[in-house]
Amino acid sequence: MESGILVKLRNEAILSFMGEPKTWLERILNRVYAIPSVAQLWASRAARRSAALVAGDSLIPFTRLDKPLSAARGVLITTGGVHLKTQPPFDMENRDGDASYREIPDNVALDEITITHKYYDHRDADADLNVIFPLAHFHELVRRGVVGSLASRHFGFMGHIEGEQLATLMQRSAPEVAAKLRAEGVDFAFLTPA
């Protein structure tokens, strides 16, 4: 009984610290998966499930960047659960994940951004957003003339999408984002995972 209360207290402490509900088990799993070789084992297992997703579509689409980087417009896309504090957080309750996306204005103040994603330990990304969403670096690259320009908005997704949500991602969210990027003349995307 006493230990139950302790666990509850600890969970509440974590909850207030992390800003999102994570159980002890999830916290421990975050730690375990943070070990690179364990992550690779997970990747191998996930790969076997995912290979079926692209079966019958073995041709990998490929578009060359047809202009110099210094004249190209780029966009950042992350599946690390990045979004504005004013936007609804990603749905952590659905076991299939959340295939929706959030638009992040290019001129956003970094303290307006937060991360909702309980499947990885994002304390380092919380401390320095560049770990997962390198907006500050890309602004610097534009200033230096290495990259031509950036899109007016970037896109935050949540990884770990399966089942019905995967269908939503492929049939709705991803094509929608592609259309928005095309309309804005975006030439290339830099993608980062969780």
Added chain:
Amino acid sequence: MGLIARTLERADIATVSVSLARDLTEAVGAPRAVFVKWPLGHPLGEPHAPLQQRTVIFRALSLLVTASQPGVIEDLGLRWRREVYTEPDWSKLEGIKP
């Protein structure tokens, strides 16, 4: 992430992904990716390590402009917390000249 990249490439947008999960990236057929065997949640490395972060960006953008075939995954061979980083030479980023 690889699936989103594929959708973008079909819409004539070139992509480069950072991969922390090589087998997964390979299985979904990401068009171009650089792989780092680092902890999940750290695609660009450690917090407040701008040289490390910019090195990953540099290598990724290099692949973006030089890859000649789809599905290439370049292992950057960078060890976690055991590398010394310097500022990349951005003038060496190749691509189609104006």
